Amino acid sequence: MLQVQFIRQNPDLVKKRLAIKQFKEIGLVDQVVNLDDQRKKLQVENDNILAQINSNSKEIGQLMAKGEKDKAEMLKKLVASLKSSLQPIGEQLAATEKILQEALVKIPNLPSGKVPPGRSPADNELVRESGSKPVLPSGALPHWDLAAKYNLINFDLGNKITGSGFPVYVNKGAKYQRALIQYFLDFNTAAGYTEYLPPFMVNESSAFGTGQLPDKEGQMYFVNEDHLYLIPTAEVPVTNIYRDEILKEKDLPVKMTAYTPCFRREAGSYGKDVRGLNRVHQFDKVELVQLVHPDKSYEALDGMVEHVGKLLGSLNLPFRILKLCGGDMGFTSALTYDFEVYSGGQDKWLEVSSVSNFETYQTNRMKIRFRDSNGKNQLLHSLNGSSLALPRILACLLENYQTENSIQIPAVLHAYFGITEIR
RNA sequence: GGAGGAGUGCCAGAGUGGUUGAAUGGGACGGUCUCGAAAACCGUUAUACGGGCAACUGUAUCGAGGGUUCGAAUCCCUCCUCCUCCGCCA
Numbered sequence: 001m002l003q004v005q006f007i008r009q010n011p012d013l014v015k016k017r018l019a020i021k022q023f024k025e026i027g028l029v030d031q032v033v034n035l036d037d038q039r040k041k042l043q044v045e046n047d048n049i050l051a052q053i054n055s056n057s058k059e060i061g062q063l064m065a066k067g068e069k070d071k072a073e074m075l076k077k078l079v080a081s082l083k084s085s086l087q088p089i090g091e092q093l094a095a096t097e098k099i100l101q102e103a104l105v106k107i108p109n110l111p112s113g114k115v116p117p118g119r120s121p122a123d124n125e126l127v128r129e130s131g132s133k134p135v136l137p138s139g140a141l142p143h144w145d146l147a148a149k150y151n152l153i154n155f156d157l158g159n160k161i162t163g164s165g166f167p168v169y170v171n172k173g174a175k176y177q178r179a180l181i182q183y184f185l186d187f188n189t190a191a192g193y194t195e196y197l198p199p200f201m202v203n204e205s206s207a208f209g210t211g212q213l214p215d216k217e218g219q220m221y222f223v224n225e226d227h228l229y230l231i232p233t234a235e236v237p238v239t240n241i242y243r244d245e246i247l248k249e250k251d252l253p254v255k256m257t258a259y260t261p262c263f264r265r266e267a268g269s270y271g272k273d274v275r276g277l278n279r280v281h282q283f284d285k286v287e288l289v290q291l292v293h294p295d296k297s298y299e300a301l302d303g304m305v306e307h308v309g310k311l312l313g314s315l316n317l318p319f320r321i322l323k324l325c326g327g328d329m330g331f332t333s334a335l336t337y338d339f340e341v342y343s344g345g346q347d348k349w350l351e352v353s354s355v356s357n358f359e360t361y362q363t364n365r366m367k368i369r370f371r372d373s374n375g376k377n378q379l380l381h382s383l384n385g386s387s388l389a390l391p392r393i394l395a396c397l398l399e400n401y402q403t404e405n406s407i408q409i410p411a412v413l414h415a416y417f418g419i420t421e422i423r
Numbered sequence: 424g425g426a427g428g429a430g431u432g433c434c435a436g437a438g439u440g441g442u443u444g445a446a447u448g449g450g451a452c453g454g455u456c457u458c459g460a461a462a463a464c465c466g467u468u469a470u471a472c473g474g475g476c477a478a479c480u481g482u483a484u485c486g487a488g489g490g491u492u493c494g495a496a497u498c499c500c501u502c503c504u505c506c507u508c509c510g511c512c513a
Contacts, residue, residue, distance in 0.1 A: 043473055047482040054482085057494040061441035064493095076493045083493085246470090367471090377470085 001104050001365055003379075004036050017110040020117055020326035028103050035100040042093040049086045053079055105214060109361035111326050112298075112335040118325030125325065127337065130309065131318035134344045134400040142345035143395040144276035146402060147173065150422050153277070165266070165274075165281035167391075172422050176397075177284060179416035180390055181259050184286040187311055188387055193257035193288060198237035200260055201228040206240040209366040211332035211358075221263050230263035234287035235384045242291060243366040246377055252370060253292040253300060257387070260285065277391035278350065284390040290383045291368060294360070297381035298335075301357045304385045305337050308353050311387055315410045317396055318342040320349065334359045341392065345399030350392040355385030 007014050011033060015026050056079045063072040116125045147153035152173025158166040169177050189195050207213040207229050212220060221230040231237055238258050247254070262285050266274075273279060288307070292300045305321065312319045324336040333356040340349035360379040363369070369377045401408040407422040414420050 040473065043482080047473065050483085051481055053493080057492095058442060060493050064441080072493080079493045 001361060002107055002110065003360065003364055004032060004100075004104065007032055007107075008036065014110060018107070020111050020115060021108055021329060022119055022327040023108055025106065028107050032100065032103050032107070035096060035103060039093065039096045039100055042089060042096055046086065046089050046093050049082055049089065053082050053086070056082070108331040109334050109358060111329060111333075112357070112359070114323070114335055115329065116323060116325045119327035120325075121328050123325040124322040124328055124338070127321040127323050128309075129318075129320040130313060131316065131342075133318050133342050136344050136400070136402065137404050140345055140399070140402060142276065143343075143398040146345070146398045146407065147276070150407060152176070152398070152422070155276070163281075165279070167277065167280060172419075173394075175417065176394060176422075177390060179413050180393065181284060181286060183413055183416050184311065184387055185257060185259055187314070188257035188286065188288060188307075191255075191307055193255040196238055196241070196256055196258040198231075198234060198241070198258055198260065200231055200237075200263075201226075202231055202236050202240065203228060206236055206243070209240050209243050210236045210362050211365070212236060215331075218267050219265050221265060231260060232264045233262050233386075234258040234260040234285065235289060238287060238289045239291075239362060239368075239382055239384065240366065242368045245368060247291070247368075247370040247380065249293070249370050249372060252380070253290055253296070256289045258287055258289075260287070262389075277395045278346075280391055286387050286390075288355075288383075288385045288387050291363070291380045292383065293370070294378065294381050297357050297359060297383060300381075301335065301337075301355065301383055304355050304383060308339055308355060308385055308387050312339065312341065312352075314412050315393070315397065317393070317400065319352075330354075330356065332356075332358050332361050334361065339386075339388075341396045343392075343396045343399055345395075345402070350396060352388050352392045352396070353386040356383060358382045358384075 002014070007029060011029055014029050018026055018029070056075050060072045060075050060079070063069075063075065116123065118124070141149065144155070147155075150172070151170055154168045154170050157168040158164070161168065185195055201223065204213060204227065207220065212229070212232065220232055222228070223230070237260070238256050241256070242254065261282055263282050266279060266281060288304060290300050290304065309319070309321065319339055319341045322338045322340065324338060329336050336354055336356040338351050339353035339355070341352045343350050359381050362382045363379045368380050368382065370380055372378050397410065398407055401410065405423065409417050409420050409422070
């Protein structure tokens with residue numbers, strides 16, 4: 001969430017930037033400022049009464065020690081009346097803080113100055129295109145047909161065991177997943193990221209920290225009995241590793257990578273973009289997370305984009321990088337680059353990675369800070385990106401590497417997979 | 424799941440109702456000393472939200488949240504986590 005102090009100091013800038021994000025409830029900005037004014041006033045009153053109660057209580061202790069019971073009794077009465085006058089103020093203060101917090105979490109992150117205006121995906125800015133579309137044999141198949149032809153993925157079986165959107169990977173299809181995960185993790189650790197294998201369920205605090213809660217409950221699977229959420233991305237548990245921590249400047253940047261399955265209810269998505277592996281409820285992903293000095297986060301973002309680009313390049317997949325426009329960005333992001341890979345069998349671009357800088361939006365919720373050279377605690381910037389989301393990568397690898405009667409395996413994966421083609 | 428024990432500052436650890444934000448030791452940092460270092464000695468060493476131009480100052484926080492009390496790290500309740508034993512189990 002945004003820092004109240006920043007909103008107070010720059011209300012007009014905040015409103016202007018929120019408009020770029022197509023945010024409708026601009027009124028919340030003034031509301032937050034007003035509520036914070038109220039909060040301050042109430043806190044002063046509240047603290048003053050508490051101070052009186054505290055000092056009188058101390059005196060009672062001293063009087064009792066001296067045996068001056070009568071005076072002590074009088075003071076007790078005084079404190080009792082102070083307490084009754086405190087009660088309504090305390091309640092008002094708590095209520096105001098609650099409303100303030102509720103308003104604050106409804107305000108999305110501000111888009112950085114680099115974000116192009118625009119309302120929809122059509123307004124996203126093409127940054128770079130790399131590689132060339134494959135020349136496929138006539139009668140080239142989409143991945144769901146290839147998956148059936150070579151017995152790699154069984155969608156019907158998933159329907160039977162669980163439901164739609166839970167594919168079962170079979171035989172070489174299963175091993176392909178494993179090879180990709182291993183390759184991605186090795187690629188990331190070689191670049192200095194520390195590997196983690198976090199829990200696949202998180203508590204409410206963690207889900208709040210990265211911005212999934214409140215409001216996006218509907219997109220997560222929830223285990224009612226234990227009050228836990230299945231993670232929609234490794235970003236959630238991994239970023240929360242440093243929740244409530246104050247880091248040393250010399251330990252920056254923190255670079256982490258993790259493989260996890262991801263669980264998404266994808267409520268409200270229908271249509272043909274859900275075919276095959278294009279949109280599923282459970283999928284594998286390797287994620288990158290960085291916590292960096294606020295002065296260096298855009299440099300770090302460029303570095304992550306570069307890193308993911310290299311990874312895709314190593315697989316010889318044609319891809320393009322889009323800078324998301326204000327209207328298409330996520331709630332918590334300040335700047336996002338999407339990677340899309342060309343899917344030869346479907347003749348369309350599939351999003352396989354999203355790399356974002358969240359600046360202090362998440363770290364303010366999680367209180368992830370560092371001690372700067374002046375000894376002051378400052379919020380870090382958090383960033384994350386996929387490297388990569390498996391299903392769509394697999395879809396593109398199957399489609400783009402198909403021949404008449406085989407699927408070739410990219411050279412960098414031969415060692416991981418143990419074979420050079422699927423027949 | 425059952426029974427018992429425990430959760431205090433960066434760490435260890437004291438503290439069972441009254442100047443305790445918290446003894447003591449260690450660590451870290453700064454200083455003195457030294458050519459430099461070690462040792463020794465001195466000092467500093469939580470966070471958040473407020474008030475004040477500032478010096479400074481108020482409040483809250485001893486796993487979390489409630490409660491009792493004039494006053495809670497200390498008493499009570501709920502929850503969480505850890506340890507020991509039993510049960511179950513990959």
